[in-house]
Amino acid sequence: MSHRTMDWLMLLGCVSLWPGMVLAEVGSFTDCNEYFYRDAEPRGFATADTAEICQRYSNLYHFATLYDRPQRIPRWSAYTLGDPNCPGQAQKRSQWFVEPQLAHPDESPEMTTEAESTLSLDERRSSQAINEDYEDTSYDRGHLNPNAFQCNDNHIATFTLTNAVPMNPDFNRVHWSKLEKTLKAQLSGSCRNVGGKPYLVTGAVPRDTEKIPIEGEDKEGDRNRPYNRVSVPSHVWTAVCCDHGDNNRKFSFAFIGENKEASGLQIIPVEQLNTELSRLYKTPGPVEVFADDCGSESQKGQEVLSAMKKALYNTFQILLTDPYSQLVKRSKLDRETKMMTSQTLDQKKMQLMGLGFRVGISRLADGHSQFEKTYEQDNLAPAVARLARAAEALDRVCPFKELNFGVTATGWSCVKETRCECQGYAYSWCYTSDRNDWDYCCTEECTVNPESEVYECSRGDGSITKCSPYGYSMQTISGKVCRSDHPCGLYGKRYFWCYTDDEKNWDYCCSPQHRCGKHGYNYQWCYIRDPEKSWQYCAL
Incomplete structure (x- = not known):
C-alpha cells in the first residue's frame, strides 16, 4: 500500500x-x-x-x-x-x-x-x-x-x-x-x-x-x-x-x-x-x-x-535484515518479503528496525551456519533471495537458495510442507489444508488494478488472480480482533473477513481501500468488497 x-x-x-x-x-x-x-x-x-x-x-x-x-x-x-x-x-x-x-x-x-x-x-x-x-x-x-x-x-x-x-x-x-x-x-x-x-x-x-x-x-x-x-x-x-x-x-x-x-x-x-x-x-x-x-x-x-x-x-510485512542485507537489492526484498515465523533465531538479538527486524550475529561464519539452519527448519515465507558478491570476505560464502511465499494470493497459509511454487504446473500454488484444498499464489506484488479497482496479481502463467494485501488490518468491522495468524483478507471470498478465534467464528473487515468512517453520513460504515460494494456498519 x-x-x-x-x-x-x-x-x-x-x-x-x-x-x-x-x-x-x-x-x-x-x-x-x-x-x-x-x-x-x-x-x-x-x-x-x-x-x-x-x-x-x-x-x-x-x-x-x-x-x-x-x-x-x-x-x-x-x-x-x-x-x-x-x-x-x-x-x-x-x-x-x-x-x-x-x-x-x-x-x-x-x-x-x-x-x-x-x-x-x-x-x-x-x-x-x-x-x-x-x-x-x-x-x-x-x-x-x-x-x-x-x-x-x-x-x-x-x-x-x-x-x-x-x-x-x-x-x-x-x-x-x-x-x-x-x-x-x-x-x-x-x-x-x-x-x-x-x-x-x-x-x-x-x-x-x-x-x-x-x-x-x-x-x-x-x-x-x-x-x-x-x-x-x-x-x-x-x-x-x-x-x-x-x-x-x-x-x-x-x-x-x-x-x-x-x-x-x-x-x-x-x-x-x-x-x-x-x-x-x-x-x-x-x-x-x-x-x-x-x-x-x-x-x-x-x-x-x-x-x-x-x-x-505481519503488519510491517517483515524485512529480514542481517550482515548480508546490503548485498540484496531493496526492490527485490520489498517484492518478495512477506512474513517471518522463526523458531531458531535468538530472540534476544532481535530488534524491530523501522519496517523490519535486525538480527545480531557475532561472526560471519556463525551467521552463515545459523541462517542455513534457519532456512531448513523454519517457515520463512520468504526471507532473503540470493547473495551478490560485494567483498572479498564473502567470496567463499555459498549463495542461499531462494525462498518463495508461504501465503497464497487470497491470504491462506501454505500447509503440508508445500510452499508457493509451480510444483509441476505453469502457475504458482500451494496446498492450504490437509484435505488438499489449494490456492493460487502471487508471483508479483498484490496491487489494485486501476480498471477493475480490485486487488490483483500475476500467478506465474501469464494470467492474473484476485488477491488481498496480507496483514493490512487486524480488526473487524465490529472492532473484534482477528486471530493473530489470520489477519483480514479475502480467503477465497468476494468480501474481506477474518477468523476471530479458534472456533472458526468470523466477522467482516473493511476493504483496504475504504476504511471505517462516516463518509458523508451520520454513522460509521465501510465497503467490505471492491470496488465499493456490499457495505456494512462498522466501529472505529
Missing part, C-alpha cells in the same frame, strides 16, 4: 481552538493512584524540577503524568486501557491544552486553552511547552497516553501538552503508531477481555543537547518567538502490566524505541527496561516502573509476546 507524502509544516502549523475545558491538579498523585499497578507510582524518575500531575477532565481523573519543567516535556504518563471500541468518535482534536498550575500552583485547577488562560504569554512559557513551540517545525505532538487507547472524556483529556513530546513524524506515524495498534489489540484480547486490568506507563527520555528548532532561516524575525525551549526525546518507551487475580494470567513486557526515522524498536522484559532507563535518564538510584515487575517471567507473558511479534511481522 502506498504512503502519501505529507507536509509536516502545514500539519503542525494549522491549529484552531477547541472550546472545551480540561482540568488537572499539580503536586500530588494521591487522587490518581488507580492508574498505578498496586497503587505504586514509577520510582526513580522524579527530580527537584519535576511536577506530579493528576490529569482531570470534567471533574474526573483520567491518568497521571510526571512533568519535567526545564525540559518542557513529560517524563512519563501512567494510564489504563479504555474501551477498545469508540464508535463515532473523532480520532484527533485540533487544539491542545496548557496547564496554568505549572506556572502558579495557586491557580484554578482548570487546564484551558491558551486563549482562555488568565496567564500572560511569558507566564505560560515559564515552565511548560505551549502551542507555538510546535508551530513551523518538523515534529509531531506525540501522545504518551495514546488518544487511540481512550474513549469519550478519557480521549479528550489526552490532548494536553503535558502529555505530549516532540516526535519524529516517521517514527510517530509509522513505527510507533503500528506498535500502538498491535498492542491495543493484543491487550484487549489477552488481558482486558479475560478479566485482567492493563496498566501502562509510556515515557520519553529528555535530551539536553537537542531542542525543537524552527524551520527556515529567518528565526529572529518570527513573532519574537524564543527557540530551543522543548527537549526532543532520544527514546520513547512503554511498559505493560496485565494484573489478574490468577497469577498464571498476569504478565508484563516493555518496548523502547529511538525517536528517529530509522528507528530501532526493542521488545524487552520490564526489569531490563528498568536498567536501561536508569542509564538513559542518568538517575542517581535504581528505576522501578512496576512494583515487583508485574510477573514479567510468566508463561502467559511469553505467549502474548509471541503473538505480538507475529502480529508485528
Whole structure:
C-alpha cells in the first residue's frame, strides 16, 4: 500500500481552538493512584524540577503524568486501557491544552486553552511547552497516553501538552503508531477481555543537547518567538502490566524505541527496561516502573509476546535484515518479503528496525551456519533471495537458495510442507489444508488494478488472480480482533473477513481501500468488497 507524502509544516502549523475545558491538579498523585499497578507510582524518575500531575477532565481523573519543567516535556504518563471500541468518535482534536498550575500552583485547577488562560504569554512559557513551540517545525505532538487507547472524556483529556513530546513524524506515524495498534489489540484480547486490568506507563527520555528548532532561516524575525525551549526525546518507551487475580494470567513486557526515522524498536522484559532507563535518564538510584515487575517471567507473558511479534511481522510485512542485507537489492526484498515465523533465531538479538527486524550475529561464519539452519527448519515465507558478491570476505560464502511465499494470493497459509511454487504446473500454488484444498499464489506484488479497482496479481502463467494485501488490518468491522495468524483478507471470498478465534467464528473487515468512517453520513460504515460494494456498519 502506498504512503502519501505529507507536509509536516502545514500539519503542525494549522491549529484552531477547541472550546472545551480540561482540568488537572499539580503536586500530588494521591487522587490518581488507580492508574498505578498496586497503587505504586514509577520510582526513580522524579527530580527537584519535576511536577506530579493528576490529569482531570470534567471533574474526573483520567491518568497521571510526571512533568519535567526545564525540559518542557513529560517524563512519563501512567494510564489504563479504555474501551477498545469508540464508535463515532473523532480520532484527533485540533487544539491542545496548557496547564496554568505549572506556572502558579495557586491557580484554578482548570487546564484551558491558551486563549482562555488568565496567564500572560511569558507566564505560560515559564515552565511548560505551549502551542507555538510546535508551530513551523518538523515534529509531531506525540501522545504518551495514546488518544487511540481512550474513549469519550478519557480521549479528550489526552490532548494536553503535558502529555505530549516532540516526535519524529516517521517514527510517530509509522513505527510507533503500528506498535500502538498491535498492542491495543493484543491487550484487549489477552488481558482486558479475560478479566485482567492493563496498566501502562509510556515515557520519553529528555535530551539536553537537542531542542525543537524552527524551520527556515529567518528565526529572529518570527513573532519574537524564543527557540530551543522543548527537549526532543532520544527514546520513547512503554511498559505493560496485565494484573489478574490468577497469577498464571498476569504478565508484563516493555518496548523502547529511538525517536528517529530509522528507528530501532526493542521488545524487552520490564526489569531490563528498568536498567536501561536508569542509564538513559542518568538517575542517581535504581528505576522501578512496576512494583515487583508485574510477573514479567510468566508463561502467559511469553505467549502474548509471541503473538505480538507475529502480529508485528505481519503488519510491517517483515524485512529480514542481517550482515548480508546490503548485498540484496531493496526492490527485490520489498517484492518478495512477506512474513517471518522463526523458531531458531535468538530472540534476544532481535530488534524491530523501522519496517523490519535486525538480527545480531557475532561472526560471519556463525551467521552463515545459523541462517542455513534457519532456512531448513523454519517457515520463512520468504526471507532473503540470493547473495551478490560485494567483498572479498564473502567470496567463499555459498549463495542461499531462494525462498518463495508461504501465503497464497487470497491470504491462506501454505500447509503440508508445500510452499508457493509451480510444483509441476505453469502457475504458482500451494496446498492450504490437509484435505488438499489449494490456492493460487502471487508471483508479483498484490496491487489494485486501476480498471477493475480490485486487488490483483500475476500467478506465474501469464494470467492474473484476485488477491488481498496480507496483514493490512487486524480488526473487524465490529472492532473484534482477528486471530493473530489470520489477519483480514479475502480467503477465497468476494468480501474481506477474518477468523476471530479458534472456533472458526468470523466477522467482516473493511476493504483496504475504504476504511471505517462516516463518509458523508451520520454513522460509521465501510465497503467490505471492491470496488465499493456490499457495505456494512462498522466501529472505529
